[in-house]
Amino acid sequence: MSAQVLVSRPPAPQTVPPHSLPVRSVEAPYNTGESSSSGLATSGFRTAKYLLEEWQQAGYTSFYQAFSDRDGSERNRHEAKQLAAEMEARAQRSQADSTKKLGERLLDVYYWRAELEREIRDVTAETHLLLQCKNRLQTALDATDVPFIISTDNLHCRERREGGELVRDGAEIELIKEVELIRNVQELLRRTLEQTIQQIRMNRDAKEKLEMDWSDKVEAYDIDDKCGRHNNQTTDIQFHHNSSKLEDNASTPESWAQYSHDNIYRAERERMASINLRSLIDNILQDVSEDLRSQCDNVNSAFAKRCEEVEDAKRKLEDHLNKTLKEIGDQENNIAALKQAIKDKEAPMKVAQTRLYQRSYRPNVELCRDPVQFRLVSEVGELSESVEFLKQKLDEAEQSLRNLEDTRMSLEKDIGNKANTLFIDREKCMTHRTRYPTVVKLSGYQ
Known part of the structure; x- marks a missing residue:
């Protein structure tokens, strides 16, 4: 380490030829002649050497330089x-x-x-x-x-x-x-x-x-x-250059x-x-x-x-139909009775008219308008009127019978329609509605 530390040191003294040494001038004493002659005799030797003080100073310099180098080296080692x-x-x-x-x-x-x-x-x-x-x-x-x-x-x-x-x-x-x-x-x-x-x-x-x-x-x-x-003893660690840079797309902790x-x-x-x-x-x-x-x-x-x-209406219609059928039968019997009554009036009419016819042959003054004649005429009129009333009633009875027949047919048709309605509502609709899903099924459960 000390070899790398640059220390400023003076150059070591080198041996140089005498003629290259600097000439040191020495002033002679002012009042002695011997000094002058002695200096002339030794002047060439004296100028080729360092002075004792210089030698001592050079030694001190070397000592100080060595001490300084050692101290610097020790300080450097300690700092290092x-x-x-x-x-x-x-x-x-x-x-x-x-x-x-x-x-x-x-x-x-x-x-x-x-x-x-x-x-x-x-x-x-x-x-x-x-x-x-x-x-x-x-x-x-x-x-x-x-x-x-x-x-x-x-x-x-x-x-x-x-x-x-x-x-x-x-x-x-x-x-x-x-x-x-x-x-x-x-x-x-x-x-x-x-x-x-x-x-x-x-x-x-x-x-x-x-x-x-x-x-x-x-x-x-x-x-x-x-x-x-990872630690310092891990075997798979190695250098990765440029790994310490921050990526541009890196996120922040926040x-x-x-x-x-x-x-x-x-x-x-x-x-x-x-x-x-x-x-x-x-x-x-x-x-x-x-x-x-x-x-x-x-x-x-x-x-x-x-x-x-509909069932109640059908029941009532059936009741009316039964009554109508009974009334039709009664009316038919009534018509038959009326016809028989009209027919029964034929004989009395024939008797009265025959009497009048035969009495019309009475001779002369015997052709008299006696009470018998008036009564026979009245009888014929009464019989004719009775027949007319009976025929009129017969017509009414026949019309009523026709009306009853129409009513019967209408009742039977209505009963049939209601029976069809009941069949549709009960047998078709209500039976089909028994397949209606339960609440559980409609709620989405199996």
């Missing part, structure tokens, strides 16, 4: 040793501080990794629950096809009612309400299903972001953990933490939206199932009431 120790301690402190900061960084990475794992589990579980709700919505939507088919089939069947039975009654009004309700429910379920699918997609996007962030943190944790395990925070916040927001949507789906499925079953009960009640009304 102290510097090496300080640098070693500094290097150890720096390495320890870096290791400590790596440990702190590992704690930060582990914290955010754990938070990401927790949020990933929560989002995954929530997405699974939302998928179940989606399946329930799809099942409920498929289940509404059966009520819609039943309701429309009931309406089409009731179009086959005949005559006056083709009426817009309470059952038909409730059926139309049911069809409209089912259409609205289907539209609501379709919109909710689309919203659920969109929410599932957003949940999966948020989960993908979390998983990518988690994967990066796992890799960064492994790298930092490996870096934290932006790094904010990135994970934003991902978690977005996932939590989507998870809360998913929870709210699941609650909405539960309410929707419960409401629509109850509404559909309630409307189904209303339709069934309307059908039952209508069937009772």
